[in-house]
Amino acid sequence: MSNRAETLAKIIEQRQPLVQSIADVEEHLRNLTNLLRSLDQRRHILKDKLDQPEVCDRLSQIDFSPLRLQISTQLEQLHQLRDRFSRPTLNIGVVGLMGQGKSTFLQSISGLTDDEIPALRGGACTAVRSTIYHQPGEPYAEVTVHSEQTFLQEVIQPYYQELELADPPKTIDEFAGTLPEFSGTDATKKSMYEHLKEDYHKHLPMYRHLLLSGAPRKLPPIPKERIHEYVAQRRFPQGELITFDHLAVREVKIFCPFKNSDVGKIALVDVPGLGDTRLGDEKLILETIGQEVDLVIFIRRPDRLRYGWEKRDTDLYNTAAEALNNLENRSFMILNHVTGTDDNMEACQKHQTSIHDKHIDVIRCKIADCSNSEETNAILDLVLNYLANNITYLDEQHARVYQKKLKELQILLNAELEKARLVWSGGLIVDDINEQGKFLRLFNKLWANLTRGLEELLDQLDIAKERDEQDIFKQQVESIIQTCKSDTGIPTEEPLNEIIARRFEEGDWQTTYAKYLHEIRNHLTRHFHAMDMGLKEYVKQAKSQVTEVLINQGNLGELTPARGSEFLKAMAEIIPDNLVRLKHAFQTLSNFEMSYKANFHYRIRPHLDNLNPDKTNLRLSASNAMDSREIKAQEIFTYLETLQEEALFKCQHALEDFYGEPGQAAFAEVEEFVDQVLRAKDVKNEWQIFLFQEKAQVWSKEFGDNQEGDDRQQWLSLVDQSIAANSLKQLQFLN
Structure with a gap:
């Protein structure tokens, strides 16, 4: 194993103590949520029970429900952070608009072909999110298909909501019935409706057998020669789909030996290119970059005749920045150099010199022929060396964002708990000295x-x-x-x-x-x-x-x-x-x-x-x-x-x-x-x-007969337990 591969493996191993610390904080937050719920329940009981207007008025001014919602949000984010640091690989996300050469870049690195990573001329080729892992041996894929429920919620429901097609279907049988008509005039939405109608609805019988009730499921391992059935959207020249199984796919993991076997424990995450009118792509990018990648490689192929950064380029960068903090230190830009009669080197150079003018801030902006294995692997070496030298620092910076949010929440909770402590005349712990x-x-x-x-x-x-x-x-x-x-x-x-x-x-x-x-x-x-x-x-x-x-x-x-x-x-x-x-x-x-x-x-x-x-x-x-x-x-x-x-x-x-x-x-x-x-x-x-x-x-x-004192003491006991659970030490996963 090379020094770099050893370094990357060591980084992955060093993440594990942090994973446990995050899990401990999650447990403390769940305990805190239960205590706050008990406080809210007790507050309602006391308001109805007590004949003390001043105490009841102070109780009315306390409400832990919004803070419990914030804790719930923090728990979800910490779970995602823990998943990020629990991965057995460092993940590089490859992102680009439709037709920029993203799939060609991945082919050059992995040695896969159009059968596994489609890179064909015309419309969008890649149909689903794929993660490509370096692993010796014969290539194969693990395919996860939607359940009936996730297919309706994640794929079909967004169309109904965006196109305002009445209530989304609750069952597959309901979706299989007559599709509501779209009466709008917006050209983009008309195209969206055609996707829904001609792809998902019309061809439902062709892929419905993959959608079962329950949870999404993994299919048996898919051999190399059949991977294209699940990742590619192949069409006739007129636009009609030829294959259909990809319509039911939620995620694909491809395992294959990379051409450069010295890469170490990394994975390349391929997200479908933006640019067509299929819904969900932006959400998919946000989820993938936010949860699954450590570094982003943007792929852009400048037009040799009509070059210049466009609004869609900055929109894509901003979308990624929304999902992954500190993106300027976590991203590279590859300008795809096309050779031959369509040579676009001049356009690539113009884009390279003007990238910062558009506030597309990346670590490096490099020109490379995405179809050239030697050039793409040189880019990968550059990226991996940067990861080996900087990922520990980047991980800490990323985690500190979450730690800061917890500290802010802890301060808000302390303020509300202090109000709760003072409900009874300043919150004396006992009735009196006697x-x-x-x-x-x-x-x-x-x-x-x-x-x-x-x-x-x-x-x-x-x-x-x-x-x-x-x-x-x-x-x-x-x-x-x-x-x-x-x-x-x-x-x-x-x-x-x-x-x-x-x-x-x-x-x-x-x-x-x-x-x-x-x-x-x-x-x-x-x-x-x-x-x-x-x-x-x-x-x-x-x-x-x-x-x-x-x-x-x-x-x-x-x-x-x-x-x-x-x-x-x-x-x-x-x-x-x-x-x-x-x-x-x-x-x-x-x-x-x-x-x-x-x-x-x-x-x-x-x-x-x-x-x-x-x-x-x-x-x-x-x-x-x-x-x-x-x-x-x-x-x-x-x-x-x-x-x-x-x-x-x-x-x-x-x-x-x-x-x-x-x-x-x-x-x-x-x-x-x-x-x-x-x-x-x-x-x-x-x-x-x-x-x-x-x-x-x-x-x-x-x-035994001091009911008022007992009510007060039970309340103060819950408050004290909540304050102890809300201590900064309990919610700290970074030193």
Whole structure:
């Protein structure tokens, strides 16, 4: 791989941490949206409920709906940004008006022909957006066709709206019916109507089989010789279409080896040329450039007789600039030099010297013969070298535009949230000093009781761990061992006859012996899986002990009717997301589990090796003509009994060494929980915030009848959570 190819590959790899950072910000924005929705819902409830005109008036002045819409827009844009940086290639968009040589340029680089990238004289040739990837091997294409729904929404509906043809069809059958007449006189719109009528409507039966309900779908890989069926619009001289499948195509990806194999991980994005009267081209350019390309190559073929930049050139540039910020540092202009009798070199030179006069600002404006492979690949080298040297900086500049929008939105949200905080007379967090003092006295007493209760529970579990008092698990193991002894999986009724019959099924004694070993080993391990019951019961018991302390010493029983291990799960759901340490502690303990498969299976397996025909040390003796069937069957039966007993004996003794492990694991998990809820930094503050929000339930006698205070506190709690979620740190994906 060349240095440049390595550089491009490294750039793609370096984008991945940014991709994850953007995804994290998206998650924070979704959480913020949910909080704002809750605030709006609470606002409506309070306005109808409260008998406080001043508070209701302030509530009426708050509305988070427009800001939630802005967040939704930002989420869509961040998703597009993440998709851009997630791509496995750097994409170069090739854009030009109809008939300027764009397809010829792509042919020269890729080695493809008119069959795959049509570049024919006359009208527009390329029918759909194509992306061409450098990949060794025989060329092929991945074709995505429209569903019925996307075909109607993205292709047909724009015609109905632009031409004002009444309501757009909602089903394919409706579109297949009589097409509304167009009564306008505008020549351009008349031509649009002809496209709709003569191409899409008239020939619907020819491509309708590709349009299915549901989502757009990929067709099986298309070989090189059939690619043209999906990308080219071929017509008779009179303009009538010859091929029709392209009418149903949404997107095409072509994979082929480029002539210059040293290009690295790049893709060329080909957008249908503007200039005909088919609708959707400008929207397609905006979407493609805005979402899928890192750099643009404009293709322009000056007319040798009537040259000069035209309005359509500046319109095209402005369209691209609207989609891709910093276009002046992300675009090249190629002036297509036609040789022979139509030589336009003078026109190309005139355009080259006057390009900046028209404010078409690009990195470089170069003259090249788009049909000449050597010249076009030299242009590609120039573009790739520029990408290798500048794309990291350009990526950062591009991302900063989105970061700036988020910061502006964050400022707007802060202003609205500050209004929400001041709804109750400046937004005091507690009713008054007396209420605050009462809460702190009750909290300190609860904290002392909870701390003592959890510490004493740890001492109990530690003592039980040291004494190996694991009765539940021990009894479970002993019961399983007895079951394994009574249910061995070895033939019991007329075992020799059964073994002899099995030998005729299998064909020989060795295979019969091997099959029995596999079956007995699996039979034994199935019994051990019953160990899960004891392990689960032990974990459940440990969680229930923690729950008892939280309810009895922590006074948390009124927060949920759940008890036992389910109490921890319910608490993890009740605790707000912004109380990160506290919520995580309950989630972790609630999710703690032990199982035979995870904790003991790997320790038992080595003791079963002698029941593996490839590893056993008891091999069948060589058969000879003097051996009777009964002798061989007896040998197998004896070996099976011996090996099963030996394996069970080893497993039993191994498990005896592990009797204390469930207690040790449970103690470690509970100790970690106690560390997180009592000793972690700032966790006491989180307990205060949480218990103040729930004080009416935790201390119902002291706070239960203060409905006004509860309404205010619930509102302020939501506001505080929203402010925390709206912090700039949470919404920052760039340093």
